[in-house]
Amino acid sequence: MSNTKHSVVIVGYGGMGSYHGHLITENGRVEVKGTYDVLEERREASKQAGYPAYDSFEAVLNDSSVEVVLIATPNDVHKDLAIQALQAGKHVICEKPVTMSVSDFQDMVAAADEAGKVLMVHQNRRWDEDFLTVKQMYNERTIGDLFQIESRVHGANGIPGDWRHIKQYGGGMLLDWGVHLLDQMVEMIDSKITSVRSRLSFILGDEVDDGFEAVLQFENGVTALVEVGTTNYITLPRWYVKGTEGAAVIEDWSLTGRTVTRNNEVGKIEPKPIRAGVGLTKTMAPPSEEATITGVLPEPFQRSSSFYDNFADVLEGKADPIVKNGEVLRVLNLIEAIFKADETNEVVKDFDIYEPAGK
C-alpha cells in the first residue's frame, strides 16, 4: 500500500478544484485520477491540465479504482455528493464550509460512520503561517498569556462575481472566510465559548453578508474578535493580540510584524505627559523608550504533517485526523450562533458544543 498513491477524483473543477490539482501533484501520497464538472468548459480545462474528465458523477462512483472523492463544488451540493460518494464506498475530502447547517453535517458524518469511510473537511487555513505564529505565541506564552486576540481579513473587492453572492448556494463572507477564521480560533483556544455577539454587514446590497464581526468570549478569559470585510479600502492588521507581558501585531500575509513587551529589567518608569489633541495626557503617552522591548515574531508552530499527508495517514490507519469532524461541527454550530446574534441583535449564550482536548 505504501508504494501506491491514493487516487482522488476532484468533483467541481473551478478555482478551488484546480488549486487542489496543484496541491495533490505536489504531494507524494495522493494522485489525481481525474475530475468531474457539470460545465463543459471546465471539463475541457481539466483535460488541458492533464486530468481526464469523467462524463458524470455516477461514472466516478462506479469506477472502483477511485479511492477518494474530493468535493469542491458550490456549498449547497456538498452534502448530497458526499453522502452518495460515501455510500458508494469512497473516502471523501470536502471543501469548506462543509455544509450550511449543523444538521446537514451530522447527516454526512452519520453516512461516513455507516460506510466505515473517512470524511475530512479541507480546513486548509490551519496551516497558514500567520495563524501558526499566533498559535505558537498562545501555546508558548511568548508575550505572556494571550487574553485578547483580534483576527481581521480586509479586502476592497466586494464578493467575487459568482455563486458566493447567492444565499441558496451558501454564499456570504461568514460562510466563506468566517469558517476559516473561526476554525483557527476554536482549534487554538481550548476552552468553552460562553457568549458571542456579532454584526453582519450588507453594504454592497447583496442578499448575503459582505462581511461581519463576531466577538467570542471564552470561559478561560480569552476574548477573540473575528472580522471580515470586503469594502475596506484601508486594511487593519491581520492579527492584533494582547498578552499579559505585551502585544504583537502581524500586519499581513507576508508575516511582517513585531512584538512589544514590558522590560522587566527596569522598574516602572512614569511616562511624561504628552499633548494629545487639545488636552494633556499621561495615560496615553507612549511608554518611555527603556520601558519596553521590541522583538521579532516567534517561528510558527510546526504541524506534524501537511493536510494531504495527514489524510493519507488517516486512510492508512497511522494517525488521527488533524481536522476532526467534532471541531468542524463545533464551528458550524458557532456560525449558527453568529447568524442568530446578528438577526436578533442579542448576545447569544449557552450554545457551544465543547469537549475538552484529550476527550
Add this chain to the structure above:
Amino acid sequence: MSNTKHSVVIVGYGGMGSYHGHLITENGRVEVKGTYDVLEERREASKQAGYPAYDSFEAVLNDSSVEVVLIATPNDVHKDLAIQALQAGKHVICEKPVTMSVSDFQDMVAAADEAGKVLMVHQNRRWDEDFLTVKQMYNERTIGDLFQIESRVHGANGIPGDWRHIKQYGGGMLLDWGVHLLDQMVEMIDSKITSVRSRLSFILGDEVDDGFEAVLQFENGVTALVEVGTTNYITLPRWYVKGTEGAAVIEDWSLTGRTVTRNNEVGKIEPKPIRAGVGLTKTMAPPSEEATITGVLPEPFQRSSSFYDNFADVLEGKADPIVKNGEVLRVLNLIEAIFKADETNEVVKDFDIYEPAGK
C-alpha cells in the same frame, strides 16, 4: 462689559487645574482671579504660578468679585461644589465627567436653572483636530457617507497613579476617556442610538475598568466603535472610518493619515488572485493600482470659537453654548447603558435620550 475680563477661580489645582490656568491666560476674555485647593502644596504651587490661593471654598463663594467657579477636582465632589457655587450666584465651568450619574447631573442643571446662572462642562476634546477631521469627512461626505466609525485610544501605562484608580472618586477609563470619545460621536452623528453592546476590561486588577469597548448602533445606519485601552503595547490607529466611496485612517495625534477611495474614472477592474497563507484569494487581493486613489485628509471642521470664547459669549448672551447640557446628559445616560451592557453581557436597547438637532 466687553473690556472687562470674566474672573475665574480654579477649584482643584492639580494637573487639569493648572492646565486651565494656561488656557485661560491665553484667552483675552477670561482671567484667573485665583485658585483653591485642599492641599497646602498645591496652594503653594498656585502662588508660585502667580495665582493667589484662597484659604477656603467659602472664601471663594463670598468674594463678590468672582464671577465664575471652575471645578477641576476629583469627580465625586463636582456636584456638591457646583451646586454651592451656583447657589452663591457664580457661573460654573466643570471638568468632565461632570458627574458619575444622570440624576446627579440633573440636580446640577436644576440648580443652574434656579440660580439663572451658566453651567458648562469642559468637553474640550470637541476641539481635537483629529476628531474635527473626521467630523468634516462625516459632514462633507469626503469619502461618501460614513457608515462605520472606529475611534480608539490606546496606551500602555495603565491607569495613572492617583484617584483615577478608585471607584468612589469616579475612576476608570470609561468615565475618564470614554466620556470624551462618546461625546465626540454623539455630537457628530445626529441620530438616535438604537442599541449598545460593550465590554469593560479589568486586566490590571483595579476596582475600576482599565479600558473598554462599546459598539453604538445608530438609527441612521452608522455603527460606531469606541475603544480605550491602557495595556496596549502596540497601538491601532486613532481613527479608522469606512464610507460608501472609500476609507480613511488617522494614525495618531499628529494627524498622520490618508484616504483611499474608489477611482470612479475607471470601470470595475477584477483583481488578480493572490496567495494568502496556504490558500488563494481574489476576494482579499489588494485592488489593482488604478482602481483606487490615495488622498490626503481634509482640513478639520472649523468651530466658530474656542471653548473659552464661547463661554464668554454665553455669559454675555451672544451665543448658545457649543457644549450643551442636553448633550452632556445624553452621554452620561449612554455611559450608564454601557456599564449595564457590560454587567449583564446583553445588548442594551431603548435607552437613548435623543432630540433631533434644531430642537
